[in-house]
Amino acid sequence: MLFKMIILIVSALFVTTMAENSELQIVQSNGLFTNKLYNILARKEGNVFFSPISAHAVLAMSYLGSAGSTEKAYVSSLGLPSLAATADGYEKVTSKLNNVPNVTLLIANKVYVNKGSTLKENFKNAVVNKFHSEVENVDFASASKTAGVINSWVEDKTRNKIKDIISPNDLNADTRLVLVNAIYFKGNWQNKFDKGATRTEPFYLNDKDTIDVQMMHINKKFNYKHDESLKAKVIELPYTNPEVSLVVILPDEKDGIKDLEKKLEKFDLTKITEGTWNTEVELALPKFKIETTIPLKDPLNEMGLGEIFDQSKANFSNLIEGQEPLYVSKVIQKAFIEVNEEGAEAAAATAVIIVTLSDHGTEYFLADHPFIFVLKYGPTILFEGKCVRPKSGDSNIAPTGKPVADPLAHDIHIKLED
Incomplete structure (x- = not known):
């Protein structure tokens, strides 16, 4: 049997009251998941970009259909609370994310069920009432047609930024379920x-090699700090809704990105802006665009969630009526971000397939070498990435002076089978 989920990246939010403890647990779990996943993805050379909340949400939906040792694997590897608390927490998170003023932030869930299968009542109630998901019956045996239906839904929810999240080859007569989460963000600074201040300048790939990039400039007050423990500068760029912001973490040394990543391995990124103060900053930031497709099976296996892919151990007995053995064959995430003078636009999608079987004067922040960035809403991390070679759609020049083709992409795929 095949169970497939697609998730598009979105963000979560903060909570303060006892009644919202489940929401806080989801935010904290997402923060832990963000760190673990970034540390694995960052081992590869090149740019990194992903939506932790998108992947986390779709995995959380599949968690609701698990049982036994598989259920325990979700808890131990992702730090998820109880099944009930996870459902309640995501109900609050999803509602808040879809009601953020002054920016465009959308998160949506969808469950596609094979026409001959029936969701168990408890699972159906949870995904519909807690994850605000629609449920649609499809014929997975008609792979091309059904893939088109799913891809069209994803494209619509991400404003055409995420395409072809599902391949017809991912679906067949054994596919039983596809869970999809889509997230889209667009906001103005x-x-x-000032576009007139953008000019071609060098960006250091390491301590000596450079490429030419389109560098944006501004002199305004921002939340800023120099973190001695990280040996890095941190700046927060708010959007028109200041609760939503892009945080840039720039190592002091031009070749200091690896050292910074090591220091951040155990760092709670939801607290990265603590200790910043509002001060005048002369900021230079490159325009950049990153598109990624990332296979998540190996990263999730490394996190301790390998059991969901194991045909002999996976237990998804709370998903579908009947006794068909289900397991995850594939998890897929595609993500996109573009940062320019106006602001930023970002989107993501993830799929899981299960088959049977203060004022201190002017500071200077010159982002002319690799840096890490986080797009967040309150303490909820929506997106995280690493920019080591900016590409804006304009000229991209190699150290030799020759144009280079750099898609700045990664792929993430996860598939479930019986």
Whole structure:
């Protein structure tokens, strides 16, 4: 049997009251998941970009259909609370994310069920009432047609930024379920960059090699700090809704990205802006665009969630009526971000397939070498990435002076089978 999920990246939010403890647990779990996944993805050379909340949400939906040792694997590897708390927490998170003023932030879930299968009542109630998901019956045996239906839904929810999340080869007569989460963000800076100040400048790939990039410039007050423990500068760029922001973490040394990543391995990124103060900053930031497709099976296996892919151990007995053995064959995430003078646009999608079987004067922040960035809403991390070679759609020049083709992409795929 095949169970497939697609998730598009979105963000979560903060909570303060006892009644919202389940939401806080989801935010904290997502923060832990973000760190673990980034540390694995960052081992590869090149740019990194993904939506932790998108992948986390779709995995959380599949968690609700698990039992036995598989259920325990979700808890131990992802730090998820109880099944009930996970459902309640995501109900609050999803509602808040879809009601953020002054920016465009959308998160949506969808469950596609094979026409001959029936969701168990408890699972169906949870995904519909807690994850605000629609449920649609499809014929997975008609792979091309059904893949088109799913891909069209994803494209619509991500404003055509995420395409072809599902391949017809991912579906067949054994596919029983596809869970999809889509997230889309578009926001304008609270302080826009002047396009007339953007100019071609060098960006250091390491301590000596450079490429030419389109560097944006602005001199305004931002939340800023120099973190001695990280040996890095941190700046927060708010959007028109200041609760939503892009945080840039720039190592002091031009070749300091690896050292910074090591220091951040155990760092709670939801607290990265603590200790910043509002001060005048002369900021230079490159325009960049990153598109990724990332296979998540190996990273999830390394996190301790390998059992969901094991045909002999996976237990998804709370998903579908009947006794068919189900397991995850594939998890897929595609993500996109573009940062320019106006602001940023980002989207993501993830799929899981289960088959049977203060004022201190002007500071200077010159992002002319690799840096890490986080797009967040309150303490909820929506997206995280690493920019080691900016590409804006404009000229991209290699150290030799010759144009280079750099898609700045990664792929993430996860598939479930019986």
